[in-house]
Amino acid sequence: MSLRALPAALALALAGCVTVYQPLSGLNRPVALDPGLANFADTALVLRCLPGGALTAEEAETLCRKVGRLFENQGAQVTVRSAGRVEDPDTPGEGPARAALSIELRAEIVHRDAKSLIFGPLADWIWGYSAEITVRQEVRIRGADGFLLAQETLTGRFVQRLGFFSDAEERFSRDYYGRLSQLALDARIRQQVLAENADPGPG
Amino acid sequence: MEFWLYVLLFFMPSLIEEANDPIGAILPSEIDPADLECEPISTEAARILAPGQVPEPSARGDFIERRAVICRERLMARGERPPRDDAILSTLNATAAELTGLVAALDGPLAGRTWLVEVYHPDPRVSLKVAFAMKNALLDRGLAVSDRAPTLAAGDVEVIGRTEPARAWPLACARYAATGSVGSGDALMGVALRDRRETQLHVGVCADGRWRWLR
Numbered sequence: 001m002s003l004r005a006l007p008a009a010l011a012l013a014l015a016g017c018v019t020v021y022q023p024l025s026g027l028n029r030p031v032a033l034d035p036g037l038a039n040f041a042d043t044a045l046v047l048r049c050l051p052g053g054a055l056t057a058e059e060a061e062t063l064c065r066k067v068g069r070l071f072e073n074q075g076a077q078v079t080v081r082s083a084g085r086v087e088d089p090d091t092p093g094e095g096p097a098r099a100a101l102s103i104e105l106r107a108e109i110v111h112r113d114a115k116s117l118i119f120g121p122l123a124d125w126i127w128g129y130s131a132e133i134t135v136r137q138e139v140r141i142r143g144a145d146g147f148l149l150a151q152e153t154l155t156g157r158f159v160q161r162l163g164f165f166s167d168a169e170e171r172f173s174r175d176y177y178g179r180l181s182q183l184a185l186d187a188r189i190r191q192q193v194l195a196e197n198a199d200p201g202p203g
Numbered sequence: 204m205e206f207w208l209y210v211l212l213f214f215m216p217s218l219i220e221e222a223n224d225p226i227g228a229i230l231p232s233e234i235d236p237a238d239l240e241c242e243p244i245s246t247e248a249a250r251i252l253a254p255g256q257v258p259e260p261s262a263r264g265d266f267i268e269r270r271a272v273i274c275r276e277r278l279m280a281r282g283e284r285p286p287r288d289d290a291i292l293s294t295l296n297a298t299a300a301e302l303t304g305l306v307a308a309l310d311g312p313l314a315g316r317t318w319l320v321e322v323y324h325p326d327p328r329v330s331l332k333v334a335f336a337m338k339n340a341l342l343d344r345g346l347a348v349s350d351r352a353p354t355l356a357a358g359d360v361e362v363i364g365r366t367e368p369a370r371a372w373p374l375a376c377a378r379y380a381a382t383g384s385v386g387s388g389d390a391l392m393g394v395a396l397r398d399r400r401e402t403q404l405h406v407g408v409c410a411d412g413r414w415r416w417l418r
Contacts, residue, residue: 024272025242032287033400110243111270134243155243157272159224186403193397193405193416196369 017160021168023175024134024155031178039185040076046102047071047080053108054135063105070177071184101149101188102142103180110134110155131160139180141187147194149187154179237281241274249273288329290402295333299340302406305417306392307344313410316390317347323395333404337394353384353391368397372407373414380412387411 033039049064051057061082068078111134134157141150156172249257249271257271279289291298306318320337324330341348355363359378363371372393379385391409407416 022241028240030281030286030290030293030402032285032290032402039400157241157243182402185398186401189398189401190403190405190418194418197416 018163018166019168020159020161020163020166021172022157022159023172024157026152026154027156027172027175027179029179029182031175031182033178033182033185035070035074035178035181038075039181040071040074040188043076043188044100045071045076045078045184047078048102048104049080050104050106053106055107060105063107067103067105067177067180070181074181100144100191101184102144103184104140104142105137106140107135107137110136133158139183141184143187143191147191149190150183152179152183235280238277239274240277241272243270243272246271287396287399287402288326291324291396291404292329292332295336298404299333299336302394302404302418303337303340303344303346303392305406306341306408307346309390309408313390313408315347316388316410317349319349319351319353319385319389319391321353321391321393323393325396325399333394337392341392349389353379354382355379355384356382368395372409372416376409376414377412379409385409 047064047068049055049060049067051060055063061080064080068080071078111132113132134155136153136155139150139152139154140148143149154176156176158168158172244252246257246269250259252273257269278293281289283289284292318341320334320341322330322334322337324333338348338350355375355378359375359382363375363378366374372395376385376391376393379391385391389410393407393409393414395405395407396403397405405416406418407414
């Protein structure tokens with residue numbers, strides 16, 4: 001190796017494995033609300049994070065805890081329900097008996113890939129330099145009567161590659177929590193608007 | 204020199220694979236990845252949308268796992284317009300199709316009426332675009348559409364302007380009917396943004412002096 005190649009080789013040696021994030025469907029939609037404000041003051045909210053797919057039971061619990069904190073910070077009264085629980089609407093449980101909104105989260109891995117710099121059957125085993133994962137989360141928001149108010153698929157892609165700096169976690173958190181808050185707010189306003197139909201009107 | 208030849212031969216397959224990747228590429232893309240809207244699609248759908256770009260599977264078996272992600276460059280770069288308006292306008296075609304679908308479902312009781320469209324959005328420029336899209340979508344569904352805007356007397360506007368939004372639309376509807384602005388042969392499709400923080404449009408119908416929200 002000549003001396004001229006030394007800077008490039010040094011840069012490669014100093015580079016680490018960093019994660020790059022790309023928002024796909026849903027996560028790339030703009031967010032109009034400020035999640036730092038009390039957007040859900042006095043709103044009762046039930047959260048369900050369903051294990052299976054991309055989430056173990058423990059991960060689903062962690063997700064619900066984090067999302068619950070997100071809405072609590074915006075003034076909501078949050079109740080986290082475990083996925084397997086069968087509810088009797090007449091039996092008052094912990095938290096509000098009738099939630100204004102019920103949010104259900106379900107995640108799955110769409111694609112997982114390990115890329116290699118070299119070809120061959122043992123390539124990934126010898127030197128897999130780049131891994132890629134695409135994750136999709138289904139969000140369903142229902143009203144107190146079970147009416148589906150909002151539904152969206154949030155998809156994000158994460159690629160591991162050689163690099164020096166990564167802000168993937170911050171960018172994903174901003175997109176994910178922002179979009180989730182926006183979906184819930186849109187659902188709550190839709191619920192309020194439909195509730196204004198006091199009389200049957202035309203049709 | 205030998206070093207670069209080694210790099211070229213050794214890394215070429217991966218470099219070729221990544222050349223078209225908006226975020227994985229070694230060389231930065233001309234387009235900011237934030238201004239791309241990408242969505243994973245099936246390879247079958249990709250072959251229809253972009254013929255020739257995704258190779259057909261070999262008759263003797265395809266041992267390469269192929270997948271496709273379709274990317275479209277955003278019409279307006281991020282930050283060019285307020286996020287709320289960006290969210291509404293970037294999906295306006297789909298929203299217009301959805302909202303006019305709800306209106307067209309009232310075809311039984313309101314069949315044969317001429318539709319007027321009124322849009323409320325804080326930005327009049329957005330209102331104009333939304334109204335234009337809604338009228339086009341109504342025409343696409345074979346409904347009769349008028350460009351006429353329903354009008355109210357100055358006194359009505361003053362009272363309705365001070366009324367809370369939940370009561371303003373039914374009140375305006377009743378006044379439209381009383382003044383004949385929305386007559387018995389007409390129906391009004393009202394499209395509104397009800398909260399400045401939301402990124403969706405609501406739709407309601409005014410006919411015979413009665414107002415009803417559809418979404």
